[in-house]
Amino acid sequence: xxxxxxxxxxxQVIYAKVLEAGMYVGLAILFITFALYVFRIMEPAIPxxxxxxxxxxxxxxxxxxxxxxxxxxxxxxxxxxWVTLLHKADFLNFVGIALLSGVTIVSFLSIxxxxxxxxxxxxxxxxxxxxxxxxxxxxxxxxxxx
Amino acid sequence: xxxERFKLLWQAAMVLGLTLMASPAFATATEAAATGMPNDGTAxxxxxxxxFVVTFVMGIIAVLGGVGGGVLYVPIISGFFPFHLDFVRGTxxxxxxxxxxxxxxxxxxxxxxxxxLAIPVALIASTCAIVGAMIGLALPTNIVQILxxxxxxxxxxxxLTAKKAExxxxxxxxxxxxxxxxxxxYTEASTGQEINWKIHRTPLGLALFVIIGVMAGMFGLGAxxxxxxxxxxxxxxxxxxxxxxxxxxxxITDTSAAWxxxxxxxxxxxxxxxxxxxxxLGSFVGVRILKVAKPTFIRWMVIVILAFAGIKALxxxxxxxxx
Numbered sequence: 001x002x003x004x005x006x007x008x009x010x011x012q013v014i015y016a017k018v019l020e021a022g023m024y025v026g027l028a029i030l031f032i033t034f035a036l037y038v039f040r041i042m043e044p045a046i047p048x049x050x051x052x053x054x055x056x057x058x059x060x061x062x063x064x065x066x067x068x069x070x071x072x073x074x075x076x077x078x079x080x081x082w083v084t085l086l087h088k089a090d091f092l093n094f095v096g097i098a099l100l101s102g103v104t105i106v107s108f109l110s111i112x113x114x115x116x117x118x119x120x121x122x123x124x125x126x127x128x129x130x131x132x133x134x135x136x137x138x139x140x141x142x143x144x145x146x
Numbered sequence: 147x148x149x150e151r152f153k154l155l156w157q158a159a160m161v162l163g164l165t166l167m168a169s170p171a172f173a174t175a176t177e178a179a180a181t182g183m184p185n186d187g188t189a190x191x192x193x194x195x196x197x198f199v200v201t202f203v204m205g206i207i208a209v210l211g212g213v214g215g216g217v218l219y220v221p222i223i224s225g226f227f228p229f230h231l232d233f234v235r236g237t238x239x240x241x242x243x244x245x246x247x248x249x250x251x252x253x254x255x256x257x258x259x260x261x262x263l264a265i266p267v268a269l270i271a272s273t274c275a276i277v278g279a280m281i282g283l284a285l286p287t288n289i290v291q292i293l294x295x296x297x298x299x300x301x302x303x304x305x306l307t308a309k310k311a312e313x314x315x316x317x318x319x320x321x322x323x324x325x326x327x328x329x330x331x332y333t334e335a336s337t338g339q340e341i342n343w344k345i346h347r348t349p350l351g352l353a354l355f356v357i358i359g360v361m362a363g364m365f366g367l368g369a370x371x372x373x374x375x376x377x378x379x380x381x382x383x384x385x386x387x388x389x390x391x392x393x394x395x396x397x398i399t400d401t402s403a404a405w406x407x408x409x410x411x412x413x414x415x416x417x418x419x420x421x422x423x424x425x426x427l428g429s430f431v432g433v434r435i436l437k438v439a440k441p442t443f444i445r446w447m448v449i450v451i452l453a454f455a456g457i458k459a460l461x462x463x464x465x466x467x468x469x
């Protein structure tokens with residue numbers, strides 16, 4: 001029989017707290033920025049009236065069309081290009097989306113010191129590897145297309 | 147009184163959702179948007195509102211049917227809405243991710259989701275979800291649609307045949323799970339009993355998460371339908387631990403794939419936010435309806451809806467206009 005109790009591990013509690021905080025902040029920002037967008041408080045890059053004629057196309061065609069008609073950038077707006085367009089309401093929404101997608105990386109990084117202090121080097125290495133993998137996915141280095 | 151009210155709300159939501167999907171306005175707007183031409187007289191806000199209503203109903207059904215929102219979202223929205231599959235998959239991942247983020251902290255704090263079990267599994271599943279997302283975005287849309295249809299029909303078969311074991315009999319933990327100290331104790335709320343658990347067949351279980359990760363990334367589905375049987379039936383984790391760890395696991399697996407779709411440009415906020423709010427509010431209502439609904443009937447309804455959506459995805463990919 002195991003001798004451990006039902007007490008939650010320290011790293012699990014820290015992970016949960018970071019995840020929870022990130023989730024609330026991400027959702028709050030997402031809702032606020034969407035309100036700015038949908039109630040026309042801020043101007044979007046792509047006029048609201050045009051959106052429904054664009055989302056039925058494959059992503060590459062969609063990106064080419066919005067770039068040609070509205071954004072006029074040198075390259076298609078993939079990866080982190082949205083950061084340069086944060087003054088536009090539609091792209092401002094990506095802040096909340098990125099926070100929700102990024103909070104897991106922060107959660108993994110936050111438990112590494114606890115795991116190392118406990119001498120759990122294997123799990124510390126796995127947590128670091130997970131953060132690196134998610135960071136790689138987030139970086140935009142991994143490109144693909146059809 | 148409250149039960150009656152929820153019953154009425156549930157019926158109203160179902161009728162509203164189905165009426166909207168069957169209405170001539172829905173059909174006209176679908177046709178107009180599917181051609182890629184500007185809508186004739188369809189206001190820009192119609193689709194986000196329809197999306198919100200349908201995802202709200204979907205959120206209720208998902209909770210009552212015991213499935214994740216993502217597995218309903220992708221086949222139904224890609225099959226019956228004008229949005230391209232690229233955007234539906236990106237949004238589906240974010241919908242599943244948000245649900246997992248909302249549930250994850252509570253499950254971890256309650257010691258139902260196990261971080262020690264999740265980390266090695268997540269390492270494999272999230273890496274493979276990246277690969278799956280890259281494959282899914284590289285393949286032609288009709289091929290992905292056909293594979294999605296086949297996968298959804300496979301999920302239907304799993305739902306029809308898979309059994310569950312509340313406390314699987316694990317005589318001896320395997321060497322790998324012992325070395326990683328994957329075990330735990332949780333308090334069963336219904337009896338107040340402390341349940342000790344451990345797992346076995348860890349290498350085989352981890353190997354299966356290669357396939358689960360690839361499929362989650364390729365189709366933008368949450369992978370709870372596959373996570374739970376592997377964690378529970380194969381690896382021997384108690385059902386509650388399996389369900390909770392699976393839900394938490396989605397917050398990691400879907401994060402990796404979501405970034406690939408996000409960086410590729412497959413995320414449109416006007417689709418994401420109404421879907422996310424609709425599913426979340428629907429889940430909230432669904433939890434309350436669960437107390438008065440008949441789960442067996444709902445489960446059968448989910449199976450029928452998924453079978454219908456799977457056939458639709460398959461025929462759409464094959465270019466057959468069946469319905």
